[in-house]
């Protein structure tokens with residue numbers, strides 16, 4: 346007879362099946378009902394704490410079946426559901442269900458994709474995923490790269506590779522003090538906040554960032570970019586990197602990548618593209634020209650957990666010459682005793698990025714790519730864009746709504762009360778207050794979810810559709826919800842004003 350340890354953490358085969366099937370049953374019901382549920386809970390953090398209880402960690406364990414059943418209920422009752430067809434907030438997509446199954450499978454194998462020897466097939470799957478992502482967005486499949494937790498990490502990973510490539514060779518040993526010239530980064534003023542974090546994290550300081558103004562089409566003004574680079578060189582600084590954004594977070598604008606690429610080339614600068622949101626749209630034939638220049642990028646950040654509908658977390662750094670990742674992140678410590686990377690040979694992902702032990706996040710991306718095929722993704726993304734245009738056009742037709750911008754799958758608009766005198770500074774201030782309050786009201790309503798954007802000093806409602814569950818009907822209903830909540834919020838603010846509260 347086999348002797349096994351008395352071991353409550355193990356779940357035997359029969360129980361695993363029973364508990365697992367039950368969990369899958371309840372997840373299936375949840376997914377099937379998602380459109381009928383309130384989009385988010387109305388409970389405050391305090392109420393949620395009470396529901397959770399404040400007891401200390403129990404000394405004795407509880408049965409897995411009971412835990413999973415109470416926890417499922419807890420999550421199904423009190424979460425925000427970004428898979429709801431009326432979720433249009435931030436850039437968080439509805440998650441492809443195959444991703445949930447993939448995560449279960451990946452966790453069951455528990456591959457450590459830091460080292461090839463620890464993850465033989467998983468490493469190859471990640472490599473293939475990276476190659477497919479490069480092919481998908483239309484750059485050379487020879488780009489190498491790594492999957493990371495999201496856009497921020499993808500950009501950080503590229504930032505340090507850029508610095509290693511362009512700074513004096515001694516920087517890895519001597520740090521920033523080895524260079525007397527200040528290393529300068531250029532980006533448009535609509536660049537995501539990751540750039541601040543990167544400048545702090547890697548010791549450059551935020552004063553090393555040149556926030557280049559945007560032109561009339563809201564793209565980085567490349568004339569000012571060129572001039573600023575010249576001025577910095579004159580001052581004895583060392584420009585090293587330009588960040589172009591392909592789909593800015595607020596309004597979806599894609600910078601003029603082609604011109605930025607030329608400027609980078611003539612000044613020997615690293616050209617990085619932050620395409621966390623927008624890069625996948627480069628596959629859409631009608632949008633290809635918008636992304637001209639993407640093939641010139643030294644590095645690209647993109648987020649499968651945005652427009653490729655992967656469950657969180659999945660970001661990706663692509664690097665034209667992956668040697669720069671090895672140069673940056675590999676130090677070959679003896680005790681690892683992994684063989685060196687060779688063409689087509691083994692590859693240890695711990696030498697490609699910041700993480701050492703790494704999970705198998707490639708699996709969910711790899712499976713979804715195959716489930717959809719590139720054609721399937723093109724169709725879904727085009728539909729998202731069409732729906733966003735539909736949102737914008739319905740706002741245009743509605744006398745109480747003012748459409749502001751529409752790019753990729755992001756539309757911004759404002760609520761304007763009927764017969765509102767839309768002139769004068771005071772009224773603009775009021776509209777900003779009103780729309781800010783309206784965003785909060787809508788987010789709490791549980792009926793739909795959007796976020797905000799400031800567009801030329803206007804506080805806007807912002808909808809980003811990266812949601813394969815959204816239909817035209819959801820958009821039509823959402824417009825009605827916005828107007829209904831807009832009226833309510835306006836009346837409430839007017840009443841407060843009369844009572845002297847504002």
Ligand SMILES: *Cc1c(COP(=O)(O)O)cnc(C)c1O
Pocket residue numbers: 436494495496497498537539590592593594619620621622623648660
């Ligand atoms: C979303 C986004 C980020 C940040 O990505 P996370 O996945 O949230 O870390 C950075 N840049 C752009 C352009 C984005 O859209």
